Amino acid sequence: MTAAPAHTAVGPDVHTRVQHFYAHQMQALDGGRFTDYAATFTEDGTFQHSPGATPARGRDGIVAELVEFHKRFDGDPVQRRHWFNHIALEPQSDGSLRSTVYALVVTVRPGGKPEIAPSCVVHDVLVVTDESVQTRSRLVTHDQMA
Amino acid sequence: MTAAPAHTAVGPDVHTRVQHFYAHQMQALDGGRFTDYAATFTEDGTFQHSPGATPARGRDGIVAELVEFHKRFDGDPVQRRHWFNHIALEPQSDGSLRSTVYALVVTVRPGGKPEIAPSCVVHDVLVVTDESVQTRSRLVTHDQMA
Amino acid sequence: MTAAPAHTAVGPDVHTRVQHFYAHQMQALDGGRFTDYAATFTEDGTFQHSPGATPARGRDGIVAELVEFHKRFDGDPVQRRHWFNHIALEPQSDGSLRSTVYALVVTVRPGGKPEIAPSCVVHDVLVVTDESVQTRSRLVTHDQMA
Numbered sequence: 001m002t003a004a005p006a007h008t009a010v011g012p013d014v015h016t017r018v019q020h021f022y023a024h025q026m027q028a029l030d031g032g033r034f035t036d037y038a039a040t041f042t043e044d045g046t047f048q049h050s051p052g053a054t055p056a057r058g059r060d061g062i063v064a065e066l067v068e069f070h071k072r073f074d075g076d077p078v079q080r081r082h083w084f085n086h087i088a089l090e091p092q093s094d095g096s097l098r099s100t101v102y103a104l105v106v107t108v109r110p111g112g113k114p115e116i117a118p119s120c121v122v123h124d125v126l127v128v129t130d131e132s133v134q135t136r137s138r139l140v141t142h143d144q145m146a
Numbered sequence: 147m148t149a150a151p152a153h154t155a156v157g158p159d160v161h162t163r164v165q166h167f168y169a170h171q172m173q174a175l176d177g178g179r180f181t182d183y184a185a186t187f188t189e190d191g192t193f194q195h196s197p198g199a200t201p202a203r204g205r206d207g208i209v210a211e212l213v214e215f216h217k218r219f220d221g222d223p224v225q226r227r228h229w230f231n232h233i234a235l236e237p238q239s240d241g242s243l244r245s246t247v248y249a250l251v252v253t254v255r256p257g258g259k260p261e262i263a264p265s266c267v268v269h270d271v272l273v274v275t276d277e278s279v280q281t282r283s284r285l286v287t288h289d290q291m292a
Numbered sequence: 293m294t295a296a297p298a299h300t301a302v303g304p305d306v307h308t309r310v311q312h313f314y315a316h317q318m319q320a321l322d323g324g325r326f327t328d329y330a331a332t333f334t335e336d337g338t339f340q341h342s343p344g345a346t347p348a349r350g351r352d353g354i355v356a357e358l359v360e361f362h363k364r365f366d367g368d369p370v371q372r373r374h375w376f377n378h379i380a381l382e383p384q385s386d387g388s389l390r391s392t393v394y395a396l397v398v399t400v401r402p403g404g405k406p407e408i409a410p411s412c413v414v415h416d417v418l419v420v421t422d423e424s425v426q427t428r429s430r431l432v433t434h435d436q437m438a
Contacts (some may be wrong), residue, residue: 005332005424006316011297012308016158019165019311023232024152027246040151079289081248081265083231085375086315100319104398104406106250106265108289114250114265119373119398119406132151143371143400147358162304169378170298173392186297225435227394227411229377252396252411254435260411277434278297 003088003127010089010097014128021126021133026082026129032070038062042127046137051145055137084122092125096136099124103140122131156243160274162194164233164245167279172228173282174213184208188273192283197291201206201283227252230268242282245270249286266291302381302389306420310379313418313425318374323396324362330354334419338429343437344413347429374399384417388428391416395432411435 006029021040028036038059041047047062048055049069056065091097103120120143125136167186174182184205187193193208194201195215202211231248238244249266269285320328330351333339339354340347341361348357368388377394384390395412412435417428 005313007309007313008424010312012162012312013158015312016162016304016308017153020156020158020161020233020235021151021153023234026232027234027248045397050199077292079265079292081231081289083248083250085231085377086318087312088315088319089312097339098348102319102375104375106248106289108292110290110292112290113263113288116262116408117405119371119400132154143373143406144402146369146371146400146402158308160303162308163299165380166304166307166381167299169295169380172378173380173394223438225411225438227377227431227435229394229396231377252394252438256436256438258436259409260435262408265396278300 006090008086009091014097015087015089017128017133018089018097022084022087022101025135026084029066030079030081034063034066035059037066040135041138042136045135047135048137048139051139051141055139079108079111081108085114088141089126095127097126099126117144152234152236155237160243161233161235163274163279164243164272165237168230168233168247171281172230176225176227178216180204180209180212183212186279187284188280188282191281193281194283194285197285197287201285223256227253227254235272243272243274245272263290272276298380298382301383306389307379307381309420309425309427310381310389310418314376314393317427318376321358322371322373326355327351328436329358331432333427337427338361339427340429340431343431343433347431370401371400373400381418389419390421 025037025040038055041062044058045142046055046057047065083104083106090098093140101122103122104116105118107115121141123139127136129135162178171183171186187205187208190204192201192203193211229250229252234246236244247268249268250262253261267287271282273280273282285291317329317332333351333354336350338347338349339357348354375396375398379390383388393414395411395414396408399407413433415431419426419428
């Protein structure tokens with residue numbers, strides 16, 4: 001190999017900070033704290049939960065999208081948990097990071113067993129500064145739609 | 147936002163040390179090495195595997211609790227694996243860390259397919275020093291009991 | 293305890309570099325980029341996907357093994373994703389690291405729901421330098437064969 005291996009292009013501190021960022025971000029989403037979730041995006045951030053969807057733009061737009069999406073669970077005491085795995089980071093020429101992450105959605109209802117579906121891939125562009133990590137764009141692809 | 151984002155309050159080295167701690171801790175549990183598992187708690191550590199249970203106290207108490215719990219698997223060649231995801235850390239005023247972690251229990255029997263249940267949340271208080279990480283208290287909540 | 297806890301024997305930077313290495317390595321495998329996957333092994337690396345299998349040796353041997361294995365999916369538009377959890381590292385006397393990792397294989401077909409099986413344990417020996425991480429040997433055990 002002449003090229004440096006992909007896993008060496010982003011340092012360990014940044015990788016861990018991204019992991020910890022995702023932990024708080026996704027616990028906010030699954031906890032129904034949509035404003036906290038939206039605040040993890042840049043001000044002009046975009047969020048597209050499937051390839052065919054119109055991307056939500058900006059934090060207010062992301063909150064509105066989540067409120068709309070979750071209407072399907074009105075009166076349904078469901079707990080959803082978004083699991084992430086294998087966070088692969090690649091630096092972009094503008095200083096941002098491309099982040100490609102496996103995701104599984106775990107859904108549980110009272111007295112029930114977890115349903116684990118769908119299997120997705122999260123395609124993020126992240127803005128990492130000394131102070132924080134933010135998502136600039138998120139597109140989620142679904143394996144069963146391939 | 148005026149407050150610093152939640153993911154910035156604990157540094158990356160501590161986050162990674164906690165991840166590695168959990169890897170060894172949970173492989174000890176799933177390997178049936180209960181004394182090793184109990185040794186990952188502080189001497190006065192508590193372990194409560196569900197909200198209704200009486201917490202086990204101290205390392206001997208934790209071992210006794212695990213021996214008792216695993217009697218249900220006597221003669222049953224089961225392999226259980228506790229998966230963790232999204233380790234969200236928050237500093238506490240006494241210097242300890244609150245750790246909130248998603249968990250799924252994978253259960254496999256010879257010739258069988260994995261059963262993945264229940265979906266839980268682990269609520270830990272961790273004591274982190276320069277030398278090591280230890281669990282001071284662990285409460286596990288179950289999503290299907292919500 | 294007189295011995296240092298297991299999670300303290302390998303520093304946080306190395307642990308994170310291994311995580312990031314695995315993210316890229318397994319996304320290469322699941323993306324069908326077998327040459328990229330093989331390049332994550334040392335030149336004399338070995339890969340044994342189950343205890344009874346003859347280990348593939350060397351990068352060309354690993355590619356050949358993967359091509360052979362994936363013939364079962366010819367004409368089957370399957371997406372497989374290998375999830376990892378609880379990466380426990382232990383230093384070896386020769387400077388390499390033993391890495392013991394939980395793994396689940398997620399399989400999705402168009403329009404279908406994920407199947408999550410088998411549950412495995414990955415037993416790696418890793419060579420970590422300042423520049424990169426490589427797998428020197430990999431043996432995968434399967435929980436349902438226990």
